[in-house]
Amino acid sequence: MEIFVTMIPEQIQKFIDNFSRLPSLGPRLATRLAFYLIGLDKNDLKNLESSLGDLRHLSRCKQCFFLKGGGNLCAICANPKRDKTVIAIVEKETDLISLEKTGQFQGHYLLLGELPGRGSLESSQKLRLEHLKSRIQKELGGKIKEIIIALNPTGAGDFTAQMIKKEFESLAEKITRLGRGIPTGGEIEFADEETLGQALARRN
Amino acid sequence: MEIFVTMIPEQIQKFIDNFSRLPSLGPRLATRLAFYLIGLDKNDLKNLESSLGDLRHLSRCKQCFFLKGGGNLCAICANPKRDKTVIAIVEKETDLISLEKTGQFQGHYLLLGELPGRGSLESSQKLRLEHLKSRIQKELGGKIKEIIIALNPTGAGDFTAQMIKKEFESLAEKITRLGRGIPTGGEIEFADEETLGQALARRN
Incomplete structure (x- = not known):
């Protein structure tokens, strides 16, 4: 210009x-x-x-690293009605918001930050996972009900999910990922092979 | 939300x-x-x-009503190299910028403001035209070389152009509008009838 x-x-x-x-x-x-x-x-x-x-x-919540206006905790972590024994690990703020929009999730979050394109997590991201680990050990009785790995179904997401599964094996009764398949309203005809394969493998 | x-x-x-x-x-x-x-x-x-x-x-240039940072006149009106006897009447700031981008126009402008969808001009727009009229009469010898009506080729643009032509008839040697036709890079096959009709009528 x-x-x-x-x-x-x-x-x-x-x-x-x-x-x-x-x-x-x-x-x-x-x-x-x-x-x-x-x-x-x-x-x-x-x-x-x-x-x-x-x-x-704005600053970040000391517990889940989502954003907050004032106080120590964000509005979700500070809400006593939410279940702290179910924790969803998300990448971005906007992912968290999308999950909240469904109105179907009543647990807590851990905001990991955008995954690096390739290779292992950044040190700040490793620290956030360590922080969750010690929170489970010290404040949540050593084992929680569920960890939901809500990372994108991409190469980097899959890689990180594997790593988290291994590291948190003993700290949660189950570790799940979001379902994969044909998006609601989507058409089988236009689904790519990978998606269709996943939809088939995870049929229910 | x-x-x-x-x-x-x-x-x-x-x-x-x-x-x-x-x-x-x-x-x-x-x-x-x-x-x-x-x-x-x-x-x-x-x-x-x-x-x-x-x-x-920001404020508006006293002469052409384009925006300016300081001083009385905008950068275009204040530029002595520009030809004040050729004046393009444009609707929006972004139209003016698009014309400047061509690098082919060295005259002055009058910024009219967005045309109302139907009917006659707003009173502030009429005042701007009056202002141009008196500028031609008092400062530019009563008659300038050319007025280019650079309004969109829409119903409102055509209507306003007719009105301007009549009002400024005696104040400019010629009054023109921007050419109409197939856009450069466009395809005849996909041109609508109106555009193609104009392109045919204005062939050269």
Whole structure:
């Protein structure tokens, strides 16, 4: 976008440069967004600015590493109605949110962070697993009911799942993964071989 | 997204609510964006926040109504190399930028603002046209070389173009509109009848 530097006011150029680096935005959408925002009421714009700024004041839950506003624990870990003896290990915040949306999970989580493309986990991720281990040993009687490995059904997910299964074998009555198969509403005709093979193997 | 209010920290919920109202974002992308932003370095986040805030300090060029950072005129109107006797009337800032990108236009602009879906112009748009009229009469010798009506080839664009042609008849040697036809790289087979009809009528 360099050629516009002389024509577009500096503030807009800076906005476009900064925002077009965000995922799924890109220069075209960032430009559209800039002019849309400029057309807004100054108060609405101030509101957006402060809600962006507020993100800087978040921290992570000491227990599950999900995000929280204040206090020591996130809203899930702090909720006494949730079952702390069933723990789902997820990769990303958005995965956790998707699981919450189902309304079918009442346990706790461990947020692992995005898996590296290949090879073993990052040291911060290993620490989170160690943290869960010692929590089970010290606070949850040494053995919980279930660990649900809710990692993506990809190479990296499978690899990590194997490792977690081995490491937590003695710490949970069962260790499960999310079911695999044809997505609801999907069509057998268009399912790839891998998915269809998994659907067949896990038929029920 | 109401059901997450209890689970997602308030700051994130507020961000998602506010940003998902922006065009082309929506709740899914706003959520993704929120967690991406939280993962950024605090300085990068501060940078984005201030580049958003800087948009509040823009104002409009007194002459063409495009945006400017400081001074009285925008960078285009203030540029002595540009030809003030050729004026393109555009609807949106992004249209102006698209024309600048071609590198083929060296004149001035009048930014009209988004056309109402139907009927006549808004009063602020009529004022902008009046402003151009009096500028031609008082500062540009009563008649300029050309007015290019660069409005979209839509019903509203055509309607407004007719009106402008009539009003500015005596104030410009010629009044033109952008060419219509098959887009470069487009295929005749897939052009709609209207476009193909225009392409035929305007063959050259």
